[in-house]
Amino acid sequence: MNMPEKPAIKTARKTRILEVLRSTRLTPSMQRVTLGGTDLSGFPLGQEGNYIKLMIPPAGTSMVNFRTALENGDKNAPRRTYTVRHHRPADNELDVDFVVHEGGGPACNWALAAQSGDCVGVGGPGPIKFPDHKAGWFLFGADMSALPAAAAALEDLPKNAVGHAVFEITCEDDIQEVNAPDGIEIHWLIHDHPHTSSTQQLDFFKALTWPDAAPGVFVAGEFTAVAGLRAYLLDEKGLDKRSIYVSSYWKIGLVEDEHRIAKNS
Ligand SMILES: Cc1cc2nc3c(=O)[nH]c(=O)nc-3n(C[C@H](O)[C@H](O)[C@H](O)COP(=O)(O)OP(=O)(O)OC[C@H]3O[C@@H](n4cnc5c(N)ncnc54)[C@H](O)[C@@H]3O)c2cc1C
Known part of the structure; x- marks a missing residue:
């Protein structure tokens, strides 16, 4: 049985700087951050379930300053792997769901504190393997x-x-x-x-x-x-x-x- 990557299309490699539109508690242990902004236009379609690499800026960093830092090769921002949960291209919105876990971590803490207008770097998307639809x-x-x-x-x-x-x-x-x-x-x-x-x-x-x-x-x-x-x-x-x-x-x-x-x- 072949394991298809979902979907079998080329993935973009550029780093986008996305803007937080809203952050909501989906369930007690899951925080949903909805991202948007001009860099989201052109994000490939059909990537739900595939992974993205988040680059977490220091608190209070402006979009302009974070973009400049990344363009200048600054590698200090912690990188964490997350999943495209929903993409609504018509609304230019992307949902990422973060586990709220004990002890926190740069990504978990960032999601909990995220406010409208904050920014985050997003690399990818990259494919994961989905089950073959022909399986019994x-x-x-x-x-x-x-x-x-x-x-x-x-x-x-x-x-x-x-x-x-x-x-x-x-x-x-x-x-x-x-x-x-x-x-x-x-x-x-x-x-x-x-x-x-x-x-x-x-x-x-x-x-x-x-x-x-x-x-x-x-x-x-x-x-x-x-x-x-x-x-x-x-x-x-x-x-x-x-x-x-x-x-x-x-x-x-x-x-x-x-x-x-x-x-x-
Ligand atoms: C392909 C892929 C897709 C992923 N998609 C998602 C996603 O959509 N949502 C998501 O929440 N995670 C996802 N993860 C897992 C996520 O990358 C890790 O949980 C990551 O360590 C979280 O980063 P952090 O900065 O919050 O914590 P870190 O700084 O990495 O870790 C800090 C501490 O928290 C602990 N920890 C980390 N994650 C958890 C957890 N889930 N539960 C309890 N304790 C934890 C660590 O063991 C460590 O002790 C994905 C991972 C992969 C490989």
């Missing part, structure tokens, strides 16, 4: 960091798709609307201490009655949880690693740069 059924597992990407991938599935999506959230009020096909059963699991590792998704996968056909798989979230799910899917279920999307999005106790090193080692 679909299996999704995601924590809150991967909820935006998983939701976009679910919303992209054919209307007659069947399967299961497991979302691990911090509290019941973190349940949000996901416009998945009717045949996808969505299961919300509560894990109220995201800084301790969880096997809930793995337990769910193991308890599931698996149809004979190979599933289209989307799994992303915390490093250790994802490692357990990957081992199960490859070693016990015998799935071909080229045909599934299994990706670590963050790691307990590590900032993003450290996580990237752990992921690639």
